[in-house]
Amino acid sequence: MPSSAHLQDAPPLLSRTLTQDEEQTSLRQSSSCGLSAASASESLSGSTKSRIPHSKMLQGNLPRIISPESPAKLPCCYGVIMVLSVAVVALSVALSVKKTPQILTVKTYAACPRNWIGVGNKCYYFNETPSNWTFSQTLCKAQEAELARFDTEEELNFLKRHKGSSGYWIGLHRESSSQPWKWTDNTAYNNLVPIGGDEKHGFLSDNGFSSGRGYIVRKSICSKPNSYTSQCQ
Amino acid sequence: MDAPVLYAELHLANTQGLRCTSPPSPRQDACWGSGWHRVALKLGCVGLILLLMGLSVLVGFLVQKPPIEKCSVAVQENKTEPTVRSTILECPRDWHLHWNKCLFISQTSRPWAEGLADCSLRGATLLLIGDGKELKLLQDFSKGKGQQFFIGLKYVQEDKVWKWMNGSILNTNLLRITGKNEENSCALISHTEVFSDSCSSDNHWICQKTLKRV
Numbered sequence: 210m211p212s213s214a215h216l217q218d219a220p221p222l223l224s225r226t227l228t229q230d231e232e233q234t235s236l237r238q239s240s241s242c243g244l245s246a247a248s249a250s251e252s253l254s255g256s257t258k259s260r261i262p263h264s265k266m267l268q269g270n271l272p273r274i275i276s277p278e279s280p281a282k283l284p285c286c287y288g289v290i291m292v293l294s295v296a297v298v299a300l301s302v303a304l305s306v307k308k309t310p311q312i313l314t315v316k317t318y319a320a321c322p323r324n325w326i327g328v329g330n331k332c333y334y335f336n337e338t339p340s341n342w343t344f345s346q347t348l349c350k351a352q353e354a355e356l357a358r359f360d361t362e363e364e365l366n367f368l369k370r371h372k373g374s375s376g377y378w379i380g381l382h383r384e385s386s387s388q389p390w391k392w393t394d395n396t397a398y399n400n401l402v403p404i405g406g407d408e409k410h411g412f413l414s415d416n417g418f419s420s421g422r423g424y425i426v427r428k429s430i431c432s433k434p435n436s437y438t439s440q441c442q
Numbered sequence: 443m444d445a446p447v448l449y450a451e452l453h454l455a456n457t458q459g460l461r462c463t464s465p466p467s468p469r470q471d472a473c474w475g476s477g478w479h480r481v482a483l484k485l486g487c488v489g490l491i492l493l494l495m496g497l498s499v500l501v502g503f504l505v506q507k508p509p510i511e512k513c514s515v516a517v518q519e520n521k522t523e524p525t526v527r528s529t530i531l532e533c534p535r536d537w538h539l540h541w542n543k544c545l546f547i548s549q550t551s552r553p554w555a556e557g558l559a560d561c562s563l564r565g566a567t568l569l570l571i572g573d574g575k576e577l578k579l580l581q582d583f584s585k586g587k588g589q590q591f592f593i594g595l596k597y598v599q600e601d602k603v604w605k606w607m608n609g610s611i612l613n614t615n616l617l618r619i620t621g622k623n624e625e626n627s628c629a630l631i632s633h634t635e636v637f638s639d640s641c642s643s644d645n646h647w648i649c650q651k652t653l654k655r656v
Contacts, residue, residue, distance in 0.1 A: 286486055293493040300500040337588070339632070375589050376551065376644065406553070406642040407626065414551040419644035424621055425590070425630065425637050 320435045322352075327435060328367045333357060334431040335377065342410040345378045345429035346393060355393045356380030357413075357430035365401055368430065372413050376421070378429040381411030533653070540579065545569065546649040547591070554592045554628040557647030558607070566651040568594030570606050577617055577636075580648070585633035592647035595619075595629035597638065604629065 321332035336348060346356050357379040359365045368379075380393040386407045390398035404411050406420035412427055421427070533544035546564060548557060561568050571577050571593065584590060594607035604612035604619060612619075619629060621638030628641040631648075639645065 290486070290489060290493070293490065293497065297493060297496050297500065300497065300504070304500060304504065339588070374549075374587075405644060406640055408640045408643060414644035416551045416644045419551070420640070421643040421645075422621060422637070422639055425639050425643075426632055426634070427590070428588070 326367075326371075329361055329363050330435045331358070331364060331432050332435055333367070335371070336429045336431060339426040339428055341426055342378050342382070342423035342429075345427075346380075348429065349431035352431060352433075354431040354433035357432040358392050359401065359432075360399070362401070368413055369417075372415055374415055376415075376419070376427045377413045378427050379411050379413055379418075380432070381418075381420075382423075383409050385409065537651075539653070540576070542653050543650050544653055546651075547587070548646045548648070551644035551646055553644060554596070554641040554647070557592050557645075557649075558594075561647070561649035564649055564651075566649040567607050568592065569648040569650045570594050570608055571617065574616065577631075580631055581633050584631055589646050590630050590632045590637070590639075592639075592645050593629050593631050593636075594650075595636075596641070597623055597625070597627035599625040 321327040325332040325334045327333075332354075334349075334352065334354065336345065340348065342356075349356050357368065357377075359368055359379075381390045381398055381404060382393070383390050386409070390400075390404060390411065392398060402418055404418045404420055405416075408420040408422050410423040411418060411420050413430065533539045537544040537546050539545075544566075546561070546566065548560065552560070558568055569580070569591075571580065580591075595604055595612060596607070597603075598605050602623070604623075606612065617636050619638050620635045621627070623638065626641050627638040630637045630639040630643075630645055
């Protein structure tokens, strides 16, 4: 029975195609049959439309699948983005690393004002504008300091190393060449190093410490206590 | 006749269904896909631009913070060529030519007497100033160097006058001494004035020797 069923199925397909052809020929020959013509036109239009969409779909899909540009571009874009991201991260790390020593430096000098140099428990400032001893002291006082004072070998050696080629007024003075040296606050000098010359105002020369007349114009050095130390105390 | 009629109707219905579904589906796929791609591209471009801006800012930060500040000071040394036609000997090394004189500037500070001795060793004398023009030139030199200099002018207590090392008396119209006129006073030239300082004070000095014509 199933074999007979298959045989029965085959003939209808063949009959369908034949019937369609016959209908077309009949339409062409004569248009007297209205009903048969309408049904025939519907079937024709259906078949043509059904075929065309298939072809369109294939044509549309092919470029998307076959085109090599889109898969090639994406990895390139991703690569560029990755490289740039890595660069930004690296630069950020470099900046953060560089900032660290700056912070340390700031901490090291936090106790002394800007442009002053910290040595021991003092801050020193080198004033490069020449003026007489009294005016130099006035300039130092304007910065809450005094003409330079040294109390230890460390401070003395620092001043000697930074003396430069010109003379610098310091805070030593005396009433006459036979009187002892004193600092600007009138405390006694501890004779850590001898002061040359026969005058009443001390200055740092490239030859050590000397003395001159107070009205001579020279550069000067100011000093003040280190505020950090004073805060600790 | 009934069987063929039934088959025909079924096929027509199927084909109509296909028509309805097939045309819009590719359009929807295309629109959706293209939209997504465009949005992705825009986001990518924006991201790239932001990254570039970030890079430029970071590089700017790095460049703006140099670790060491370099200060260079240029010292002007005034040299004027003498207006003499005949040939002239050049100054020795480390000496400066000023008109018809060779001048030597000491590199260290010492009392006046030591400066005098040093000049003598060099076959020269402490500086003698002949006119106001020369004085002005030396004051400008002092300003440029930021130093003061002993010259060959000393107060003589016995005669109560300032005398040059060549024995001539100072002409106070030429230059005026600022400060004390007392024993152990030596002239110190600065960028504004000529001071009377202690001869025992440490200062730089200037030696001179006269240039001889050939």
